[in-house]
Amino acid sequence: MQSVDTIRALVERQRQAHYAGATRPLAARRALLDTLRRAIVEMEPEIHAALWEDLHKGAFEAYTSEIALVYEEIRTARRHLRRWSRPRRVSTPIVHAPASSRIVYRPLGVSAILSPWNYPFQLAMAPLVASIAAGNCSVVKPSEHAPATAAVIHRLVETYFDPAVVACVTGDGEVAAALTAAPVDHIFFTGSTRVGRQVMRAAADRLVPVTLELGGKSPAIVTSSARLKVAARRIAWGKFMNAGQTCVAPDYVVAHRTVAEDLVAEIGAVVNEFYPSGSRTTPEYGRVINRTHFDRLAGLLDRQSALAQPVLGGARTADDRYIAPTVFHPVGWDDPVMEDELFGPILPVIPYDSLEEVCRRIADRPNPLAAYLFTESRRERRTFEEFVPFGGATVNDTVVHLANPELPFGGSGPSGIGSYHGFAGFRAFSHEAGIMRRSSRIDVPLKYPPYGGALGFIRRIMRP
Numbered sequence: 001m002q003s004v005d006t007i008r009a010l011v012e013r014q015r016q017a018h019y020a021g022a023t024r025p026l027a028a029r030r031a032l033l034d035t036l037r038r039a040i041v042e043m044e045p046e047i048h049a050a051l052w053e054d055l056h057k058g059a060f061e062a063y064t065s066e067i068a069l070v071y072e073e074i075r076t077a078r079r080h081l082r083r084w085s086r087p088r089r090v091s092t093p094i095v096h097a098p099a100s101s102r103i104v105y106r107p108l109g110v111s112a113i114l115s116p117w118n119y120p121f122q123l124a125m126a127p128l129v130a131s132i133a134a135g136n137c138s139v140v141k142p143s144e145h146a147p148a149t150a151a152v153i154h155r156l157v158e159t160y161f162d163p164a165v166v167a168c169v170t171g172d173g174e175v176a177a178a179l180t181a182a183p184v185d186h187i188f189f190t191g192s193t194r195v196g197r198q199v200m201r202a203a204a205d206r207l208v209p210v211t212l213e214l215g216g217k218s219p220a221i222v223t224s225s226a227r228l229k230v231a232a233r234r235i236a237w238g239k240f241m242n243a244g245q246t247c248v249a250p251d252y253v254v255a256h257r258t259v260a261e262d263l264v265a266e267i268g269a270v271v272n273e274f275y276p277s278g279s280r281t282t283p284e285y286g287r288v289i290n291r292t293h294f295d296r297l298a299g300l301l302d303r304q305s306a307l308a309q310p311v312l313g314g315a316r317t318a319d320d321r322y323i324a325p326t327v328f329h330p331v332g333w334d335d336p337v338m339e340d341e342l343f344g345p346i347l348p349v350i351p352y353d354s355l356e357e358v359c360r361r362i363a364d365r366p367n368p369l370a371a372y373l374f375t376e377s378r379r380e381r382r383t384f385e386e387f388v389p390f391g392g393a394t395v396n397d398t399v400v401h402l403a404n405p406e407l408p409f410g411g412s413g414p415s416g417i418g419s420y421h422g423f424a425g426f427r428a429f430s431h432e433a434g435i436m437r438r439s440s441r442i443d444v445p446l447k448y449p450p451y452g453g454a455l456g457f458i459r460r461i462m463r464p
Helices: 004-019 026-055 059-085 122-133 147-160 173-181 193-206 228-244 260-274 291-305 355-363 378-387 422-428 454-461
Strands: 088-090 099-107 110-114 137-141 166-168 186-190 210-213 219-222 252-256 326-328 346-352 370-374 392-395 430-438
Touching: 004 110, 004 137, 004 173, 026 059, 026 122, 026 147, 059 122, 059 228, 059 422, 110 122, 110 173, 122 137, 122 186, 122 422, 137 173, 147 166, 173 193, 186 193, 193 210, 219 228, 219 355, 228 260, 228 346, 228 370, 252 260, 252 355, 260 326, 260 346, 291 346, 346 355, 355 378, 370 378, 378 392, 422 430
Parallel strands: 110 137, 110 186, 137 166, 186 210, 219 252, 219 370, 252 346, 326 346, 370 392
Antiparallel strands: 088 099, 099 430
């Protein structure tokens, strides 16, 4: 655990390296991306072991949701870096002629990356890829709530990178606070809305730009035209992977009243199909991260069960932080499970009659990070895309939109500020600077006093 003075000295050292040009050339950025890829390849067994220790994350889920996504980000950045970095020509008003204008992407300087515990490797490394691609020095602060993965990230960074370019600091909230208070040039935070507000307050003192990747209650709407078997399988997959601890997991389902009961039955059948020997004994079903979060979810189960018992699951054991895939139906909009983001393997199902009413209900709540629609109707899809607020969405599936590096990923309002992945990540860690180049061979005197009759001429050129 690093002290405040140590962290400040580290950031100052990175600032000096950045200003000296250590990370600005494209060749240097590519070399750093190659080093990161090689480091992950060589340390993959350790990463898998750490994810199992922290979250009981099996090999398939660990690779696909944590490691492979980082490889894809590296590959995309490596392939497109020259094009992304190229200055972009824009037009220049005639009043400034002769001149040319362009937009250039300049690295911000030193990036502070604070990552969460639910996908502790991927959500630390993917922003790091974007920061490196944009030409920054970077300090990564992994979550202390996933200590095994944090230790592996620290070893990876310490072993493969010069700390003047890429560094890792570990510890609790005091370390995070010290990092956000250090003279960094950009803060990238992934986590809860509550902590996101604290990060933004800290950044406001020095007017440091922030990217906040937060969360919210992401809805999945199932209309009467949906293919229920497909919808049930994809909702259950998106909800129960990582034991529901996914920021874009479907937090709750709103199903048309004519299909709600059938959908719930299909979800029950799918869960039995996913975990034929039971979700507690299979290595393919995760665990709640720690006892604090387990107790929160257990209390929520008790409060909701006091209204009506779950139609699926409900079992839990504290010693191994296990909570079974659980479904409640029917649920009301004001029930306990609808108060806050669940972030666990609990799925409320709310029946509805009118899609327009559902859209209004969702719009009246804080903006969710994601939203999902299952339908075969173009009209319903248009209604969803026009009236439901979301950071990103998938139609007829869940979660997968974030796996496309060509799509920006991020929220709005309570679900986040800014976006990343692919080019969006490159932009998040860059400053788009406008540059105008004017000729000094011609100097039209119109803009200089005394102005005389110049205003009439300017009005003709710059008319309403």
